[in-house]
Amino acid sequence: MKESASIPIDLSSIHSAETSSELRLARWKEENKLLQLFSSVPTEDWNESVNRLQDEVMAQAISICERELAEAGAGVPPVPFAFVLFGSGGRQEQTPWSDQDNGLIYADGGGALADSYFEQFGLSLARVLEEVGYPPCKGKVMVSNPMWRLSLADWHTQLAGWREELRWEDVRYLTIASDLRFVAGDGTLAAKWRNDFMRLMSRNEELEAALLGNTVRHKAALNVLGQVITERFGEHAGEFDVKYGLYIPLVNGIRCISLYYGINESSTQERILKLHELEAFPRPWLDALRRAFVKALKFRSLTNRYTEDGVLLGDSYLTQETLKQKDVSRELRESLNTVRQLYRMLQRQHRFAERRLP
The missing domain is CATH 3.30.460.10 (Beta Polymerase, domain 2)
Known part of the structure; x- marks a missing residue:
């Protein structure tokens, strides 16, 4: 290792x-x-x-x-x-x-x-x-x-x-x-x-459309005004779900692109590096994806955590207090905006892939 x-x-x-x-x-x-x-x-x-x-x-x-x-x-x-x-x-x-x-x-x-x-x-x-x-x-x-x-x-x-x-x-x-x-x-x-x-996963039109269709159902948690969408109700009201609001959409989108290009690596970091090597997308855009991913890792470890019976446990939410920190708020909006751009691209590819199906 x-x-x-x-x-x-x-x-x-x-x-x-x-x-x-x-x-x-x-x-x-x-x-x-x-x-x-x-x-x-x-x-x-x-x-x-x-x-x-x-x-x-x-x-x-x-x-x-x-x-x-x-x-x-x-x-x-x-x-x-x-x-x-x-x-x-x-x-x-x-x-x-x-x-x-x-x-x-x-x-x-x-x-x-x-x-x-x-x-x-x-x-x-x-x-x-x-x-x-x-x-x-x-x-x-x-x-x-x-x-x-x-x-x-x-x-x-x-x-x-x-x-x-x-x-x-x-x-x-x-x-x-x-x-x-x-x-x-x-x-x-x-x-x-x-x-x-x-x-088995070698590229064809039917597989591409299926992978894209499965992926684009997740969307970045930003509203039309570019504001972060937090939980509206329940015990986490006012908090942000890092896992499903940022991390999972980012990971899923990068995985989908990587499978399309036949990338064998399993980690998101290595998948981004391979996309760089293949020159699959402009370097500034891939750099933005990498920054967003690193921030997602950081935010996941800033969520609520506690110890119970000698075991560390946690959830996936950033508290309202954490969200009020200027650096966290700015980095979160930047990362979510990158994810939104990623999914707009994937949605365009999905529509195109479906039109090519027999």
Whole structure:
């Protein structure tokens, strides 16, 4: 894994943890150290360190899970496997309070024995991760869900089915899958999965229209006067939802463009860099996208957070007090304006793509 030059992390307590409770405590201590450094280091360096820490914690959780299964008489993994992340974890954009978004790829040839073992493994690992402090994914994109825990051959069948049908839900699953990133186990399985996925996603008019249609439903949270749209009702009235108002529209738009250009990378930062290399768009515009994305990462870590039972938890809202800060207000409006320009372009492409369909 990539080392962070700016923020050293003490991983010894993570690697020595033998139970989920020990790992939970070690994770909490390191996350609190990182939170104390948030305002004094570049956002990108801080984000990198947070995600490196999460990767190490999850890898150790896998070791604990394997040992517990062996002690319970389930044996050892019958074939190699790759533990992978989707969502913000796949894009290396997790916060200390992100939930689970994960899956499993295991080698072919294990038959019913492998299916049975990895069913137990998936259920056990999801439990261990929850005990360590990762809430279950509300959308059930988890290793405990058989849809996201398959052999390499079965993954191909599932991906090919989504690619063939291209219903709204199928396109949603394909976009989730496009963020896959290997974390632990056998990296060659993840590499084979990625190569297969990119072949299946080779460009055509029907796929382009489907991806764009799935993406443009999100819009920047600015009104016609250029004012930030905050929550109108409920406990978050007057607050701004960073996740769905800024971060998700930005990430989704950049992902859509990247898939169109056949970009293999899963992180938003790397996707923007590849678009630069391909000279897909004018450099000033891509620079504006990158600035907006870095600001989105920053704002996500300025949202409400609290500790409960030794676990950092948080939501996705900027408080009214935070929004009153001049720098935050200005940077938020600039970022949302960039997202609005991005979606105007995507909407034009969507209309054009639909007109080209037979």
